[in-house]
Amino acid sequence: MKIIACIKRVPTTDLQPRVAADGKSLDAAGVQYMTSFYDEIAVEEAIKQKEKHGGEVTVLTIGSAEASKEVREALAKGADKGVILVDNAWGGRDPLATAKTLAGKITELGADLVLLGRVGTDRDNASVGPMLAALLGWACVTDVVGLELGDGKGTARREADAGTETYAFALPAVITCQKDLNEPRYAGLKGIMAAKKKPLEESPCPPATSQVEIEKLALPPARKAGRIVGEGAAAVPALIDALRNEAKIL
Amino acid sequence: MSTIVVFVEHAAGAPRRGSQEALGAASALGATVVAVLCGNGADAAAAQCGKFGAARAVVLDATAWSPDSAAIGVAALVRAEKASAFLASATSSGRDVAPRVAALLDCTLFSDCTALRKDGEKLVVTRPWLAGKLDATLRSSAPVLCATLRRNMFAVKETGGTAAVSKGPALGPGKAVLEKIEARAGGKLDVAEAPVVVSGGRGLKEAPNFALLEDLASAFGNAAVGASRAVVDAGWRPHSEQVGQTGKTVSPQLYIAVGISGAIQHLAGMKTSKVIVAINKDPEAPIFKLADYGIVGDAFEIVPALAQAVRKIKAQG
Numbered sequence: 001m002k003i004i005a006c007i008k009r010v011p012t013t014d015l016q017p018r019v020a021a022d023g024k025s026l027d028a029a030g031v032q033y034m035t036s037f038y039d040e041i042a043v044e045e046a047i048k049q050k051e052k053h054g055g056e057v058t059v060l061t062i063g064s065a066e067a068s069k070e071v072r073e074a075l076a077k078g079a080d081k082g083v084i085l086v087d088n089a090w091g092g093r094d095p096l097a098t099a100k101t102l103a104g105k106i107t108e109l110g111a112d113l114v115l116l117g118r119v120g121t122d123r124d125n126a127s128v129g130p131m132l133a134a135l136l137g138w139a140c141v142t143d144v145v146g147l148e149l150g151d152g153k154g155t156a157r158r159e160a161d162a163g164t165e166t167y168a169f170a171l172p173a174v175i176t177c178q179k180d181l182n183e184p185r186y187a188g189l190k191g192i193m194a195a196k197k198k199p200l201e202e203s204p205c206p207p208a209t210s211q212v213e214i215e216k217l218a219l220p221p222a223r224k225a226g227r228i229v230g231e232g233a234a235a236v237p238a239l240i241d242a243l244r245n246e247a248k249i250l
Numbered sequence: 251m252s253t254i255v256v257f258v259e260h261a262a263g264a265p266r267r268g269s270q271e272a273l274g275a276a277s278a279l280g281a282t283v284v285a286v287l288c289g290n291g292a293d294a295a296a297a298q299c300g301k302f303g304a305a306r307a308v309v310l311d312a313t314a315w316s317p318d319s320a321a322i323g324v325a326a327l328v329r330a331e332k333a334s335a336f337l338a339s340a341t342s343s344g345r346d347v348a349p350r351v352a353a354l355l356d357c358t359l360f361s362d363c364t365a366l367r368k369d370g371e372k373l374v375v376t377r378p379w380l381a382g383k384l385d386a387t388l389r390s391s392a393p394v395l396c397a398t399l400r401r402n403m404f405a406v407k408e409t410g411g412t413a414a415v416s417k418g419p420a421l422g423p424g425k426a427v428l429e430k431i432e433a434r435a436g437g438k439l440d441v442a443e444a445p446v447v448v449s450g451g452r453g454l455k456e457a458p459n460f461a462l463l464e465d466l467a468s469a470f471g472n473a474a475v476g477a478s479r480a481v482v483d484a485g486w487r488p489h490s491e492q493v494g495q496t497g498k499t500v501s502p503q504l505y506i507a508v509g510i511s512g513a514i515q516h517l518a519g520m521k522t523s524k525v526i527v528a529i530n531k532d533p534e535a536p537i538f539k540l541a542d543y544g545i546v547g548d549a550f551e552i553v554p555a556l557a558q559a560v561r562k563i564k565a566q567g
């Protein structure tokens with residue numbers, strides 16, 4: 001089975017962002033990066049499915065050449081090869097442009113299964129996976145918490161608002177991974193050593209035409225200062241009063 | 251502004267609340283609103299779309315739910331209507347279908363928007379980045395502006411109109427097909443949808459103590475129970491209840507955080523709530539910096555008293 005896991009290098013989740021002087025971009029000073037949270041789950045699932053069904057896992061990313069650190073981490077966990085489409089314009093790509101570029105590369109590489117995170121923890125689009133599937137004309141299940149593959153087909157359980165939905169689909173398929181799908185492993189020393197010898201291809205990314213123009217980036221308006229209404233159960237009447245008469249929501 | 255097509259989800263013969271909000275958002279932009287509904291049994295809900303601002307409602311019949319075939323049918327309708335925008339609620343189905351519709355139209359998608367504004371004939375959207383740590387104001391050069399709307403951010407408009415209902419072409423067979431739904435226990439409200447959310451953290455000490463929060467939620471009647479990641483990771487609560495950067499983003503009328511310290515990843519998921527209440531025994535807990543009202547003290551003492559007080563008020567009407 002040919003499996004591709006798409007990962008993205010994003011700012012760490014503890015970032016307190018600052019807006020750059022142009023008012024339209026993120027101040028890059030001091031920003032640290034990581035593999036997007038759900039992409040770790042995509043990589044883990046790719047390795048698990050390979051362990052079960054055999055085959056090969058390719059980790060694919062569009063990003064700066066520095067993303068080789070995140071790709072090597074995935075190789076250390078058990079992925080077989082890495083592909084970086086080098087694009088230094090983090091701000092320039094909208095989800096459609098990303099999906100188109102990934103679709104092109106995936107068609108070239110060939111795959112039975114493509115795994116992505118349910119959402120990238122930078123722009124919070126939650127769009128690239130289902131867009132990619134629509135462009136390829138493949139089956140796609142999003143927000144997946146359980147995945148079983150058989151001969152040319154599979155079933156996936158997805159976390160939906162009302163409960164859990166089970167889908168049957170034919171391969172090739174695109175799956176976006178939700179947190180409950182698995183518990184990502186850590187790379188061992190042996191894996192880290194092995195990863196150094198695994199193939200990592202870097203090639204320039206085809207230019208993107210974005211349909212998104214950033215007018216302004218801003219910190220959300222600060223909330224009005226609140227107050228402590230009191231201590232212990234004795235403060236409950238004061239809270240009720242505030243909710244009824246000030247906030248008017250009770 | 252010409253025509254806006256709105257993807258309307260339905261349950262029990264009525265448009266879902268998030269879809270009502272999306273219809274409201276579309277009609278607030280002064281457009282001709284066309285609702286599109288998929289699946290058998292959508293006719294009753296279609297007829298009701300007029301009440302929320304739709305001029306017309308188109309039903310695409312299907313024997314089984316498939317997001318890929320739904321997207322093909324909806325995209326074809328958007329094209330046929332020559333719509334200038336396509337909107338859906340950012341529900342689990344909306345987020346599943348809308349990106350596909352957008353891609354089929356060769357358009358990008360603005361997901362989970364918190365505001366939409368008209369600027370001449372163009373739309374300007376606001377949506378959070380970095381889990382709400384930044385607000386991005388964006389414009390699009392896409393031929394059709396495609397967006398999903400965060401729930402509880404757009405008003406439902408009861409216009410009292412009627413929509414002309416018609417049938418579109420039935421949906422084709424899908425590549426991924428829904429086989430089974432396991433509903434959440436007891437028909438509970440989803441945290442992302444509930445007008446009141448009562449969330450608990452590690453301060454509740456152990457899983458059975460969440461009964462206190464369940465009781466407070468039932469006192470409100472329209473509340474859902476949420477959780478911090480610490481208690482989800484500990485296995486006390488399901489991930490579907492987790493609020494935060496790697497859980498759900500919620501914007502209820504009232505959010506009550508009990509025994510939650512207020513880590514940045516948690517705040518990202520709830521700070522657009524209308525009113526925030528924090529109950530924590532540590533007066534220095536970061537959650538108090540964000541809360542409108544706080545009570546310092548022991549949750550085990552405060553929560554039952556609060557539940558009792560809320561019941562009393564609800565009983566008075």
Ligand SMILES: Cc1cc2nc3c(=O)[nH]c(=O)nc-3n(C[C@H](O)[C@H](O)[C@H](O)COP(=O)(O)OP(=O)(O)OC[C@H]3O[C@@H](n4cnc5c(N)ncnc54)[C@H](O)[C@@H]3O)c2cc1C
Nearest residue numbers: 451452453478479480494495496509510511513516531549
């Ligand atoms: C990549 C990443 C993603 C993350 N995503 C999320 C996310 O989506 N959501 C999320 O919530 N977290 C997330 N986190 C975790 C986050 O950083 C915190 O660890 C977590 O939110 C802490 O949970 P907590 O507030 O329940 O526990 P704690 O931080 O341990 O706080 C417990 C609080 O309870 C109070 N307390 C104790 N006893 C009582 C009592 N009897 N009465 C009242 N108060 C009491 C304490 O004073 C304390 O403030 C993420 C972390 C990472 C690294």
Ligand SMILES: Nc1ncnc2c1ncn2[C@@H]1O[C@H](COP(=O)(O)O)[C@@H](O)[C@H]1O
Nearest residue numbers: 006061062116117119120125126127128
């Ligand atoms: N630049 C990228 N390179 C590779 N994969 C990506 C990239 N951007 C997004 N993805 C994948 O698409 C998923 C969803 O991203 P998004 O739609 O931006 O929230 C991510 O979790 C990744 O798996």
